[in-house]
Amino acid sequence: MTPGERKPSAANEQLTFLAHALSLSCLHGPGPWPPHAMDLPDEPPRPDDGKPHMPSVVMDGVRTHHFGVGSAPDTVQAVADLLQERAPRAALHDRLARARALEICDDLPRELARRELSRQQVYEAGHWLAEHGTRREAVKIGIVLVGVSGDERDRELLLLLGTLEEFTLYAAVALLRTQADRERAVFELARRVTAWGRIHAVERLEGSDDPEVKAWLLREGFRNDIMDEYLAPLAATTGDLYSALLDPEPDEALVDGAGGILSALARGDGGPTTGLGAYGDAVPALARYADLAGQGQATLQRLDHLLTIRRHLHKPPEHWLPGDVEALRQRYRDVLDQPRWTELALAGVADPEAPGFSLAQHCANRLGLPILPQLVARLRVDSADSYTWQSVIPMVDAGTLFALAEELLPLDDLANGPGTRLIGDGHEQALELVVTELESHPGFGLPLIRAALRNRGIRIRRAGVRALRAWLEPPAEGVAWVRAAHAVEPDEELRDAMNTLLTGRRGVNGEGSAPLH
Structure with missing residues (x-):
């Protein structure tokens, strides 16, 4: 199939996910793709009732991180029977369309191995589902089957489908199983996605010793459209944040990334993952960041990070030494007492139509600045x-x-x-x-x-x-x-x-x- 070609599907003649991904790739490059790209071909109409909508990609993320996945042994057996009997592809597709891929993605390959299905047979079925699938759960299992039976030649297929956040989790695992440069392949995929896909892919880079991966994690890789708290602990440890901050002349992107990671860790205490209390180098990293932020550029983003960390220091982890805590508190007081931060926040709310007004307002409120006239001016324009x-x-x-x-x-x-x-x-x-x-x-x-x-x-x-x-x-x-x-x-x-x-x-x-x- 050539890029951009919309090949009719054998399953109900609907647009295939592969054709959808190829079209997006032609329009927007390798990724990340714009938010509207997440409206997938099999997405049912959404009623305009204002009720919270929970896309399946979000459900997959929440279940894998918070509630457990469960299993569906009857579905595994039924699908394995269809594969073993070489049932028509459409019948296989339709059965998988009614399944939950998360509940069978681990058990199905094991069952197929137990039945001694040939690698080629599994690959042909998986590749057909990945190429021709029009329902997301069927395509997910197609990617899983390609992952356990494919090889390096499937790289582009997996990257292309994986750039759709719905499939990133499955594509990342498949890339790890099929590619000789498995970590670099997942790294490439991680840079193409921004939400739950970013979280799933980056989590599979944990422990990397690749300098480029580590540098990216500290500057950009922890950021995602869900919550930076999910990836901040991994970035701090795998990226070796404190060692990077000891560079005598760290680049501005590193300083900004450090602030983002440390403030996410501060918010993360009691949140979806671990926070500052579980990060072994938290105290020296916080001290070094305060010094760098105090000496470097004054931006609203850095002010926000400093204020978030300062708030956390009011109730630090119990195992931190009192002397360390007081030293950190004093450090952050000294930095935030610099007049430039107040001037920056007030300048940010001076124009009620400025793009950064909301962040400036948030900072000014935490600094206790009297900005009521500016807020009323804002309401008069919005x-x-x-x-x-x-x-x-x-x-x-x-x-x-x-x-x-x-x-x-x-x-x-x-x-x-x-x-x-x-x-x-x-x-x-x-x-x-x-x-x-x-x-x-x-x-x-x-x-x-x-x-x-x-x-x-x-x-x-x-x-x-x-x-x-x-x-x-x-x-x-x-x-x-x-x-x-x-x-x-x-x-x-x-x-x-x-x-x-x-x-x-x-x-x-x-x-x-x-x-x-």
Whole structure:
């Protein structure tokens, strides 16, 4: 197949994953590919209901790292039977399409070896699935079979399919099994992916003594679109972070990488992997990083790293020596006391439309800088910035907050329900934040409550009901809004809450409201 050719599949004449990958390669090069490339050919339509979507690649990552995988012995036997009987490829493909590759990828090759299927027979089946598969689970098992029966000639096929994050885990293992330069092959794959694929591939570089791999891990390889905490421990140890920092003139990329790794380790204590407490060179590495950051360029990224580490030093690992802890605290105080950091943060929030405003805001907040005017200016140019709303809320009195929200939020557009969404856009998140505050300030924000009761988000409507329930005597118009919302409310639990509010209140003429059933 030539690059870019979309070869019809023998399985339901759908676009094959290989054709999809070839097209992306022609359009975008070897990778990483843009986020829309993760919309795979067999992806079912997603309802626009705001409910969290858990792609299968995420499920594979979460299961392999947190919950265990399990096994499916009956599926292994059924698939092995099809392979042994040389069943039609379409039948094999369809059976694997209904399987969970993670549950059979280890046991199936062992079962095929026990049955003494020839290497060639396994390879032909695996290669066909990898080339012609139109369903992701079938393609995953095809890659597994190529991995246990193929050789160096399969490198490009595995790299191409592995650049689709859905298949990176399986391709990385297959490359380790088939390539003479196994580590370099996985290294090449790791640089082509950015999310769970990056995590899976980099984890298979642990313990590398290749200088290029080690340097990449420290500067870039630990970064990923999921959480840097997953790879920071490996980068620090395999990359030998502390030794690298002892270079008399470390490059700027190394200093930035060190800050990213150390701050991820600080966040990682109690997180998905190990943190600073498990890194043996943490204390000297932190001290050296403080010195380098204090002497080097002042950037918002470095300020963020310094502040993250400083916060961690308030509650360090118990086994660290008290003298070491106090010395580190003093070091980071000295660095952060440099006026340039305050100037940098304030400069970052001076322009409300600057790309780095959110990071500058985050740093300025942790430095305790008075930036309320800058935050309000930001909301005036982007009222959908829910993070800025979250920062403003504790800084202003209730009247100012609700007046600002009524002025800046598009309340008519937010009356867009009812619906069943759980996660809304920026304006909806801002509305939820502000209306939640109304529960503690009865008497304010009727226009906000009105929009909330009519919004498509369940949580926002619930916040609106709670806000109105906090009033000693809700106004007649508010009661009317709840009555109208109750009539069309799709969520039974929330409908009951509305009914409780209405039946528990007395009408404006002193008469009880009739129950709503």
